[in-house]
Amino acid sequence: MKWHIEIREKIFDAIGEGVLRDILDLGITTVKKVFFIQVYNIVGEISFLEVKKICEELLVDRITQNYTINKPHLAKSRYESVVEIAYNPGVMDPVEGSVVKAIRDLGIKSPITVKTAKKYILEGRLNNFQLNTICEKLLYNKLIQHIVKSSEFEVEELRLPEYQFRLITIPILEANDKKLMAISRKGQLFLNLKEMQTIKAYFKKLGRNPTDCELETIAQTWSEHCIHKTFKGKIRYIEKIKNQKSRIKIINNLLKSTIMKSTEKLKKPWCISVFKDNSGVIRFDKRYNVCFKVETHNHPSALEPYGGANTGIGGVIRDPLGTGLGAKPIFNTDVFCFAPPDYPFKKLPPGVLHPKRIMKGVVAGVRDYGNKMGIPTINGAILFHEGFIGNPLVYCGTAGILPKEKSFKEPKSTDLIVLVGGRTGRDGIHGATFSSGELTTESEKVSSGAVQIGNPIEEKKMQEAILEARDKNLYNAITDCGGGGLSSAVGEMGKDLGVEVYLEKVPLKYQGLSYTEIWISESQERMILSVPKNKLNKLLEIFKKEDVEATVIGKFTDTKKLKLYYKNNLVCNLDMKFLHQGLPKIEKKAIFVKRNYKEPNFKEPKDLKKYLLRLLSHPDIASKEWVIRQYDHEVQGGSILKPLVGVYNDGPSDASIVRPILNSKRGLIVSSGINFRFGFIDPYWMAGSCIDEALRQIIAVGGSLEEVALLDNFCWGNPDKPDRLGSLVRTALGCYDFALGFGVPFISGKDSLNNEYRIKNKSISIPGTLLISAIAVMEDIHKAISMYLKKPKDLIYIVGQTYDELGGSHYYDLFGYIGNNVPKVNTKKAKQVFEALSKANSEGIIKAMHDCSEGGLAVALAEMAFSGDLGVEVFLNEVPYKGNQIRNDFVLFSESNSRFIVEIEKEDQKKFENILEGVPFGLIGCVSKDKIFNVYGLDGKLCISAGILDLKEAWQKPLRW
Template sequence: MLNRIEIGFREGIRDALGEKIRRRIVEHLGLAVDRVRTVDVYTIEGDLTTAELEAAAAGPLSDPIIQTWSVNRALADRFDWLVEVGFRPGVTDNVGKTAGEAIRLLLGRADAVFVRVYTSRQYILNGPLGRAEAERIAADLLANDLIDRTHIFDGKTWDPARGVAPCAPKVAGEDRPRLEEIDLDVDDAALLEISSARVLALNLEEMRKLRDHLKDPDVLRERARVGLGARMTDAELECLAQTWSEHCKHKIFNARISYDDGTGRVRVIDSLFDTYVKGATRAVRARMGESDWCLSVFVDNAGVIRFDEHWNLVFKVETHNSPSALDPYGGALTGIVGVNRDPFGTGRGAKLIFNTDVFCFAPPDYAQPLPPRIMHPRRIYEGVREGVEHGGNKSGIPTVNGCLVFDDRYLGKPLVYCGTGAVMPARLDGQPTHVKEILPGDRIVMTGGRIGKDGIHGATFSSGELHESSPVTAFQIGDPITQKKMTDFLLVARDRNLYRCLTDNGAGGLSSSVGETAQLAGGCDLDLAKAPLKYAGLDPWEILISESQERMTVAVPPEKIGAFLALAAKMDVEATDLGCYTDSGRFHIRYGDKTVAFLDMDFLHDGVPQLKLSACWTPPVHAEPDFPEPADLGTALKAMLARLNICSKESVVRQYDHEVQGGSVVKPLVGAANDGPSDAAVIRPFLDSFAGVVVANGICPRYSDLDAYQMAAAAIDEAVRNAVAVGGTLDHLAGLDNFCWCDPVESEKTPDGAYKLAQLVRANEALYDVTTCYGVPCISGKDSMKNDYAIGNTKISIPPTLLFSVFGRIDDVRRAVTMDAKKPGDLVYILGMTYNELGGSEWYALNGFVGNTVPRVRPETAKARYDVLARAIRLGLVASCHDCADGGLGVALAETAFAGGMGMDVDLAKVPAEAVGRNDVLIFSETPSRFLVTVSPDRESAFIEQFRGQTAARIGTVTTDGRLRLWGLRGEALLSEEIGALKAAWQRPLNF
């Protein structure tokens, strides 16, 4: 029996959501609409009396002060169009779930009554719109066809007495699990056909390896024991495809690469990951020796370093690009709650203390025609922003900083980087917490959410480009509250020592989480029939690889299983014993008594053949920029401040809670009016201590157009520089590398693969060179290698992008520094030499050029500067410190001045520079590793003393008159601008 409850606002009550939608229709779609009202619809399945339905409507489902409700009667009337949007079958409906629980509780028969609730929302439009316009509003703004159902009603034919017929998007599944066996003893073409038809994303060599494995007589004998033959089961094939996917095995980063560096010399690199990333960390750790504070690197879901004697810090950054391209809200929400589970599922579990997010989009004002299946960048921007808002805020984790990066090529795929940090006690019952241990006999418990078809093929899907038939089952929508309840429970269980260790269910679902942890014991025996499902109709292989969210896999010692399950029940969290870890050497998966997968652990994890690739570097040459120095640099500076990559991101920042947990020290917005752009975040994870954590990011994709080596070097430098700018120190700073590349494997569709792979090689070389020089070890990372769009004749590849994130300890947060000018009379210093380095800069981009002189990191001199600056900040000698990045010194000066609400007089002739003859070059050059610092006059001599022998120059003073004044290289009065006007230019572009 289906019933509909509708909830609308009372007359005279403001409908803020409706108004927001109206603004977007007018501003984004350019359509005239007078009014938009919203009505929330709950479609209720179950035998409820009218009185019970009315009690639900009047009780938990509506607010008596501002809302009105109806049961099986339409509220909407007198409109031009009505668009009702609800989920498609199987899409996570968080509100529906909460409503169902609330109704059961209200009726006082919590478990005895069947109630299922499906939600939808009506948008009631008044305005001069035709059906085509209403359909466009539905398709381009209100609904996403991949996950939503849409019904449009014409006001002229609307019968309020009839309203909308109730409809429940049930998954029509039958409980008849099937097991399919696939014959792999076929020719190469047929093997490839199997791989492509099943979205396995395995190449021919890998498929052959599977085929040959099943010809091994020992293997066949073993299989016969459990009732399997010479054909591979669907569960085995899917599980192998997950485990061997690019997403899980990082095949490109582990490939054997023959690299031609452009001079004709060819080198063989056996695994970029091992050679450069791990190699750098090994080198840094060896140098630290006894004082090495790295605890767990590259082996767990996240990296672990020491914070102090009692606590460890954990950090992980992930991407969720492909899902966010197709469903920005759900994809990004899943991204953030997904990365939350990485540090949470590290070692024996950690408490989450910060999020940091970096998004790369095409410009929101993109005005050209969109290729098929690509959403408008503004919709992606808003959807991703909101998904991460809900995921972060509702989980109670402060989003302490982040950034937005814009480039047309992110139209092909937006990049959604989400990072999460955590703290874990160094020991529990005397045992270190960062080490995972599982013993044979330990129970395999799945806890949190249930399993549905959502997210099937997520790992293999993201291991390929976005194409016409990208699967729609790959969609998940995260549920932060289910996850919060689960993490609350698991932290209690951890502190009571009720489990051995845990890991998250992310890509590949149980096949990955159990497959990976089973290595610690030596095997597993798991019964999929015991797994709790969202609905009937899942085949065993689907249960095994489903990526349904909010689930952790926990290894529980048999003697503690009772206490563990009892605590879960008490805290209203689902937990199910699915089997046990073994030392059989076999990944043994059953469905009831029937074996559905029986794989050798070694073959599963180490069987994937190494890729062999070639890379060839040819330095690109761009047109030499040719434009005169502008006569009016004030206008130029304002134009630079309004660049999307430079302008204020306040509207986004404010929508993220950056203060929850009470330890906020350096916020993302600082300065006299709380609106200046902070370089990095500082938080106190423990409120009874002044020791803090610094968090910063660096990302410079534009430089990839010149040399990915300098792109990577600049990103690493920027992250480290930002951390140092607020009071961080290289002595206790760890990094995470997050590579997002376009497909670098040469093929018919990627003829320039050798160049793109050379870019990857060079970025890795830079990572090694810079991190070893700085002594900043990478402790974890991730790569996403197929960020391309290819439909029809259109191919869009993202610029190769490295996000480098750092975090570390600050001994005393009371020494932290912010970027805003503090007091009139303070002296303005620049630290570091400025070179003519505008290649790939914002200034060249504004003038329509790329150029060739890429900004170059000089790690040795930079390191010396960072060490001294860190000391000067610790000694309290620095009033403000801001890094020079996009837009160079000019932008840094403007930001420092207007954030402080003060003017500044600066003589550019005093800026230490080499081969710079033009004022625009001097103020907009993006030479890395530089800082703009203000110093109180009474600290100046001590400050200078620290920087003896380094490039540091006093270039001006902070003034009271609210103007930024620059004198040019020839002593001329170059620029004089009101800081208010500069700030307004900087704040305008993304203020929506």
């Protein structure tokens, strides 16, 4: 029997109201009311009375909801449109599992399937075009969902035919170069000619053609996503800068010769495991280490923002979980870059989702996964630029904590391979190779298998079981199934040993998967364990107790071969050595030509208050409270410095602090530095600024440079284009110089290349964007400092030198300028500033501190004032400033690095100034109890006078959705 249940709110329909607001946002004003209906379709041998029981005891909240059984709501008139959205066959319905479980709890045992759908009633006149717009822009995404035709109300059951084994071989021995490339393209392998030729030569030696599975395995393993061939390959780099001799450099391995080299040189004893495992590991205290990793999930988020971000955060959580023998996740971070949220619909390229929808979907995806996993999301940033129209950037990070003796793994050749977590389906096939190519308008059609939805509760259950098994020493190694699925997880873990896997043993979501699909599927929430035979039963018992599937799918061997079987048929037999070392090195060309922008020439505006207000409303700077509050930033109980601080808890914190061990006074600080605008002018200085920013945020909240580790995340365009690669190389060179200069090591990183969008023959690259994430161990969390002003009459200082560095600044951006004089970093001077402030803080005399970043000292000061609900009286001629042009606006809005605004009690003046000896600083004014922001210009006359509530409103309004 098929049962169709519709549930509707009786009193207040919050979801319907939300959709109505979004429809108004689209500019459609004829819809007057929206009602939301939750649909459950149940199929099974159950009676009407049983269905009634299911409704009344489970599905319906009888206090607030009504329901119908098999009486679907149909449109009553032409003033009413009814749309029902269901998941496509094969897409996981995250609710299904728990509803089936709950029906069992009611005592109903006959076999059933449950599918959910969402139905919307739109009241008001709409033409077909408007209705389509609403459906496509708001209600569904055709990659994972479809509109149910009104006549059918049946369960979309996935009835795939049972899979009949047939070994497929690919005729590459006979193929010429043209055919080789055709095979690569048709199979979505994204392998280039030289790689295809190398594969052909390997199989020629073996005297046979490869199976489809072997070819897929090689493509996965050699994909940019998995092996980072650009960063590890050979690059011929040419650098041309005006008035400088151009230089040519041959780089053999960019990663090893820049990022990793600085770590090697610094030799920090507290770096435990760097660039080896799924995340970088540093020491936390005598008993624990902490690890941290940031990943990107850009391509999937462009196509399906909710699912893409959802699985992005889900994936990076498995990195700490798969580090060493498993770390408990303790916080998440997220940084996004989108096109401006008010981007005109008319200008949108075909096949591209509107940035506001992408942003809402991405935020919801991160929110739902992080919150449901019980991991606080505590730090992030959101920036906007038109260059991200086709490729939004979604960086997700997770840190974990693990007992120090659990920090390393080693699979043994006698171990069994155990797959734990979710089941395997067709989802995410070709994710790894797909992300290694450019997006096109066709991407959504050919690559839709690469889009998935996560199931955080599955991952949470798996986490509980893993951590218990870890503490009982029941396995020797662990890793996660990410891009490339089993292929990359098992292949990587067994690369020094040898592997045998029996693919028919892998638990499937539904029948019909071929052996190759099983092997390369990127279904979420799965991990691989290497388990000694004598510990298997104990391990399986723990997973069973948590309701998590755990299955032996094969074993490690000492043959140095990757052997896969499907029902006793050998479907893959590759040498590990070829797989992991056979990738031909390709020399790529990189050219960096420094662009010279026009240095703008304009007079200082008379009304500087207007520009301060406009800067505060700049979407990069404006309050992100709408986003931050949707993340649980306090779960696990360790929140010390929250992302929002101030008298009304609504000011922008520089960084966040957590206490991972609740009865310890040790904390962790996390911060991030990102500024692609400086990269327009010179990516070398962008790298310097990003590192400086991440570090000064740590100083600003009361940390020190003692034990700080960095992560790098490069998001760039197509590395086969020399200009893209040139700016990437220059950035990496910057990373090396500044990490070394500050004495702060990188411990892990990731790159996401090919962030380009192709329309017809034009390829749009994103602005090359470096994200630096920093994690610092804080010895005593009682030393934490927040950024908002505390008390009238306190003194206000600026510490650090201001230059006329307006290039790439947000002030110039208001006029549409880029400029040339990009902010520089002098690590020696910067360190003096940082260390002096750390010292002052250790003496307990700093009451508030905020770093100067986007919008310069004016924005920093304004944020401190309105967050503290206090005014200021400030004098610009006390600011240490050097520049060709001496102007108020430059002093106010320059984004020079290594600067802080500090609040000090009057009686501590001498003490503070003594500590600052040798460091540029200025006593620029004091806190006032009147809620007025008064700035006196270089001529001593009042140049800005604004009410702090007006400043706050300008800052809060733009993203208060």
